[in-house]
Each structure stands twice: as C-alpha cells, then as structure tokens.
Amino acid sequence: MVDPRVVFDDLRDESDELDSLVGGASVADWGRVTPAPGWSVAHQIAHLAWTDRVALLAVTDADAFAGEVEKAFAAPYAFVDEAAEEGAALPPVELLARWREGRAALQDALRAAPAGARFPWYGPPMSAVSMATARLMETWAHGQDVADVLGVTREPTARLRHVVHIGVRTRDYAFGVRGMTPPGDAFRIELTAPGPGGEVWAYGPEGAAQHVTGPALDFCRLVTQRAHRADLALTAHGPDADRWLDIAQAFAGPAGPGREPRGHGREGGA
Structure with a gap:
C-alpha cells in the first residue's frame, strides 16, 4: 500500500516544478502555442486550475460537482476547451494566482479526507489517493507541453x-x-x-x-x-x-488524436 502522504507530497512537488517554469515567464511566453492545437501556455495552466477546482468540488461538495457533470454531458466535446479558453483570457498574474490558490485548497482537502472515502468523478468514483495520482499525471502531461514550447528539458524523477x-x-x-x-x-x-x-x-x-x-x-x-x-x-x-x-491513454474521456511522428505535420491532442 502506498503511503498517501507520499502521493500528496509528489503532487505538490510536480506542481511546484511546473510553477517554476511559468512563474517567471513573460506575458509573451504565456501566449505561445504549445504542441496541443490552439492551446497556449495560458490554456495549459487554465486547464489545470479548472480541473483542480472541480476536483475540490468533488471532494467537498458533491452536489455542486454534480452540476459540473451535467455541463460536461451537455457539451462532451467542448466543455474542457471552453473552460481552458475562459481561464486563458485572464491576465497571466491572475491566472497563476488562481492556479496556486486552487491547488493549495485541493491539497488541504485531500489530506483531510477520511480514510476510505470515495468521491464522484467524470468516470468511476475516486479515493483521495487516486484523485491526487490523477492530478499528478495531468500536471506532468500538461507541464510537458509547456516545457516543450519553452525549450526546457525536464529531468525525469521517480514521480x-x-x-x-x-x-x-x-x-x-x-x-x-x-x-x-x-x-x-x-x-x-x-x-x-x-x-x-x-x-x-x-x-x-x-x-x-x-x-x-x-x-x-x-x-x-x-x-x-x-x-x-x-x-x-x-x-x-x-x-x-x-x-x-x-x-494507450491514461486520461478519462474520448480517445484523443494523439501526436503525429516528428516531422509529419502539426502535433495534435490536448
């Protein structure tokens, strides 16, 4: 059995590593388009901030989260992009502050969750550890897009x-x-x-x-x-x-288009 504190700590550290990439980025860098078509650095961070927010609702307010699920059912192929677009329109300093505040609140909620508790999600219900693991996976993946467009090679870790x-x-x-x-x-x-x-x-x-x-x-x-x-x-x-x-795909939702081989056109997949 994995120690939940290790997973929570690793999620925090993964987020902090990405924060160090974007925290000092220029406004122009926030607008640079990443390998995901139509998604800038700002869209990537906005998506993480939005997902942290709905994850927090899942952990603390199941009824409010059910409303988010209804929105997803109403626009299954658009709701993720629409949320990212809305967040990306914010000034970078405001978006960064929103992401930092949201992920800190989620950390607190996950650490305080009762042992054995399970929370609703867009797929099967998740434990606090599973939720943290999924957030780490997404943070790493979207962080890879950011690193790629900024020309940064990240050192892989045991995370x-x-x-x-x-x-x-x-x-x-x-x-x-x-x-x-x-x-x-x-x-x-x-x-x-x-x-x-x-x-x-x-x-x-x-x-x-x-x-x-x-x-x-x-x-x-x-x-x-x-x-x-x-x-x-x-x-x-x-x-x-x-x-x-x-x-293969580690994320919930429809099968993505993936990325084309290097040198074979525009990369795809958000």
Whole structure:
C-alpha cells in the first residue's frame, strides 16, 4: 500500500516544478502555442486550475460537482476547451494566482479526507489517493507541453511512477473507449526507471505472453499522448500488447488524436 502522504507530497512537488517554469515567464511566453492545437501556455495552466477546482468540488461538495457533470454531458466535446479558453483570457498574474490558490485548497482537502472515502468523478468514483495520482499525471502531461514550447528539458524523477501506475491500470479503458474488447489476459510491463540505477518497475505476471518493455519516461509520454509511438523506445511483445501501444491513454474521456511522428505535420491532442 502506498503511503498517501507520499502521493500528496509528489503532487505538490510536480506542481511546484511546473510553477517554476511559468512563474517567471513573460506575458509573451504565456501566449505561445504549445504542441496541443490552439492551446497556449495560458490554456495549459487554465486547464489545470479548472480541473483542480472541480476536483475540490468533488471532494467537498458533491452536489455542486454534480452540476459540473451535467455541463460536461451537455457539451462532451467542448466543455474542457471552453473552460481552458475562459481561464486563458485572464491576465497571466491572475491566472497563476488562481492556479496556486486552487491547488493549495485541493491539497488541504485531500489530506483531510477520511480514510476510505470515495468521491464522484467524470468516470468511476475516486479515493483521495487516486484523485491526487490523477492530478499528478495531468500536471506532468500538461507541464510537458509547456516545457516543450519553452525549450526546457525536464529531468525525469521517480514521480513518474504515479503516471506509469495510471497508464497500466487504464489498459482496458483504452480498448473500451474505442469500442474494442480488452484482452482477456494480463500483460507484463517492465519499464526502466529514471536515474542511473537502472531500476525496473514491473507490473503483471512474470512469463506473460504479452509484454511491454522500455523506458518509463517513454511509457509516460505514450499514455498521456505527448509523443507518437514511433518516436519512443517502447517494445511490444505479442499482438495484443502491440495493439495497446497504438491506443494507450491514461486520461478519462474520448480517445484523443494523439501526436503525429516528428516531422509529419502539426502535433495534435490536448
């Protein structure tokens, strides 16, 4: 069992790292378009601020959160972009303050949540730890878009393990959201952790016929659709594993278009 405090601390640290990128950015930098079509740096931060706000509602006010779900049902393919557009229209200093305030409030609420409590979400209900893990995954992914457009190479950390965890657990979801039947057998996933030690993060039964190997960083970039599979050093062994790497997604919602290979046109996917 993972210590909830570790997950909460890692979410805080992941957010702080992204904050350090945008906190000193110029107004012009906030307006630069990231690899997600139509999304500037401001849109990326606005999206994180909005998601923190609705996550806080899920944890503290289920009735108010139900209203947010109704908005999503009314415009399933637009509500995320509309929220990001609204936030991105704010002056950067105001948007940054809103994001900082919202994520701090969410941290407090998650840490204070009763053990075993589950909260509503756009998918299945989530525990406080699951909610924090999902927020870390999104923060890392949108932070990657920001880093890419600002020309910053981020040093991968052990916090990626949380992103890997979601990526592995959402295997069947990735098939189901595309109307495909998930494979019946478990996969073996072996990923090399960041850092010089060469530690391997392993999931699933040893000796499984279907397995995936490669760097953990590349797996995270794949399941968050921040890079095309062709640009990553991931290897699938078995036809089902191979198919999964083509469609993997760690986020809820419709299947995204993903990113095109480098040098093959405009990258896609928010």
